[in-house]
Amino acid sequence: MKEKAVCIISGGMDSAVSSYIAKVIDGYEIVAVHFNYGQKTEKKELECFRKIAKSLNSIKNYELDLGFISKIGGSALVDSDIEVPTGGIEEGIPVTYVPFRNGVFLSIASAIAEKEGADAVYIGVVEEDSSGYPDCTKGFISKFEDAVNEGTKPETSIKIVTPLVDLKKEDIVKKAYELGVNLEDTWSCYQSEIKACGVCDSCRLRLNGFEKASLIDKIPYQ
């Protein structure tokens, strides 16, 4: 029997590629996990999650509501009082940072992994070519993995796997094509659900990745 991996799948490009690596390259059965947390593009991301999970032939899906994240607030992604910046990527930690979001996501995914007897948790964080979020670094992931294995049952052993952490966006786009990920079923825009805005940090990183990979992004843009 194949081992199971819990894959955190946001509906974006990175987590789709990360979970294809878990399935196609690393040979896991996939437990697909998606979080709704009041982000501005929640519906579209959920729709993409379902398509990706289906294409992965996942053995179980968890769609979990984390409404408390928008109750905590403090980020342009969930707080209607804070606008998503569109002027280009700036130095430092942007206002789209959701306090310790990946810590929350990974702790829940680890709880699921312990429950399901899974061997690994896959998360599509990208360190270098990202927006400078502190919870997307190798240093954090490694310390978090230590904490998880200390705080779960002795027989539980969970690897936190970040196959994209050292990649650039263009490499992720290329990897998606290699593995047969349908990138039309992924969504990156922080603020629009029908047509991507093209100007938020996430759209800019995505478009730049396609451009450098000399490939065309077929999702609709405004």
Place this chain on the structure above:
Amino acid sequence: MKEKAVCIISGGMDSAVSSYIAKVIDGYEIVAVHFNYGQKTEKKELECFRKIAKSLNSIKNYELDLGFISKIGGSALVDSDIEVPTGGIEEGIPVTYVPFRNGVFLSIASAIAEKEGADAVYIGVVEEDSSGYPDCTKGFISKFEDAVNEGTKPETSIKIVTPLVDLKKEDIVKKAYELGVNLEDTWSCYQSEIKACGVCDSCRLRLNGFEKASLIDKIPYQ
């Protein structure tokens, strides 16, 4: 201005004493956090949380719904298919263990601490005299603290404080009396909300603590 501490307050005895230590001994202003997660005594615990938070004169309360925990399941506390054991405390990790629950709780409390600019997160875990949960140990807390400080903004610095971790239940009962915690406003029973059952592990530990402290527990028992 006083520093702020985020206190995780379940409504039980331990977290009440832990947050009184934050307030009375350590001199913090209290941000009170409570989690509803589909546990069998959810209503009663929330009622106790509100009384405790009020008595602490908390500056802000977060009552957060973590319904996803019962969706994950795997514990007698949240799963109606698994009975709460009442035959006495046994060796090993009991079926009331909720997979990585304190990991989930601490990651959310840390997110709140980062948002609120708080200095510390208090959690009332007890290592020795507990039910053998792996997420209640000093080893876990220390590694989790490392992960939090790695995965949050550079200017964020959060201590995870566990003032009860080395105490026995009788010491906690005595400490409650010293600090003026009204233990009638706390609830420990895992399965009943009107009268405590007296026979689940949590009731047994509580009653034993009162007995050894030569004090009387005034909450109603069946």
